[in-house]
Amino acid sequence: EVEEGEEEEEEEGEEEEEEEEEEGEGEEEGGEEEGEEEGGEEEKEEEEDGEEGEEEEEEEEEGEEEEEEEEGGEEEEEEEGEEEEEEEEEEGEEEEEEEEEEEEEEEEEEEEEEEEEEEEEEKKKKKKKKKKRRRRRRRRRRRRRRRRRRRRRKEEEEEEEEEEEEEEEEEKKKKKKKKKKKKKKKKKKKKKKEKEKKKKKKRRKRRRRRRRRRRGRRKRRRRRRRRGGGGGRRRKKK
Numbered sequence: 001e002v003e004e005g006e007e008e009e010e011e012e013g014e015e016e017e018e019e020e021e022e023e024g025e026g027e028e029e030g031g032e033e034e035g036e037e038e039g040g041e042e043e044k045e046e047e048e049d050g051e052e053g054e055e056e057e058e059e060e061e062e063g064e065e066e067e068e069e070e071e072g073g074e075e076e077e078e079e080e081g082e083e084e085e086e087e088e089e090e091e092g093e094e095e096e097e098e099e100e101e102e103e104e105e106e107e108e109e110e111e112e113e114e115e116e117e118e119e120e121e122e123k124k125k126k127k128k129k130k131k132k133r134r135r136r137r138r139r140r141r142r143r144r145r146r147r148r149r150r151r152r153r154k155e156e157e158e159e160e161e162e163e164e165e166e167e168e169e170e171e172k173k174k175k176k177k178k179k180k181k182k183k184k185k186k187k188k189k190k191k192k193k194e195k196e197k198k199k200k201k202k203r204r205k206r207r208r209r210r211r212r213r214r215r216g217r218r219k220r221r222r223r224r225r226r227r228g229g230g231g232g233r234r235r236k237k238k
Helices: 002-157 160-227
Strands: none
C-alpha cells in the first residue's frame, strides 16, 4: 500500500509538470499574436489621426467664416437696435407730452365740476334755510293767534277795572318781548356770521387738501414713469 501511494504521487507530479509546460507554451504563442495585432491597430489609429487632423483644419476654416458672418450680423443688429431705441425714445416723449396735456384738461374739468358742486350745495342750503324760516314764521303766527284768542276771552270775562290793569301789564310784556326779539335777532346774526366763517374755513381746507392730493398724484405718476411703470421707452432684456 505504501508503494502504491508513492507511485500515485509520482504520476500526479509528472502530470502537473506536463500541464505547466503546455500552459507556458500557450502563453508565449498568445503573447506574440497579441503583439502583432496591437502593432496593426496602432498603424490604423495613426492613419485615422491624420485624417482627423485634416478634418479639424477644414472645420476651423469653416468656423472662422461663420464667426465673420456672425460679426457682420451682430453689427447690423446693433444698428437696428439703436434705431429702434431712438424711435422708442421719440414715441415716449410724445406720449409724455400727450399725458401732460390730458392731465391739465382733467384738472380744469375737475375744478369746473368742483365749482358747480359748490354752487349747487349753496343753492340747496339756501332753499333749506328758506323752508325753515317759513315754518318758523307759520308756527309763530299760529302761537300768536292762539294767545290773542285766549287774551280776548279773558278780557271779555273780566271786569273793566281789571281790563285796565291787564292792558298795562300787556304793554309791559310787549316791551319785554320786543327786547327779547331784538336780543334773539342779534344772536342769530352772530351765529350766521360764525357759520359763514366756518364755511369759508372748510372750503379753504378742502381746496388745500385737493391741491395736496393733486400734487401727490402728479409726483407719484412722475416717479412711476421714471422707474419704468408706465408707457415710456422700454429696453429689451438681454
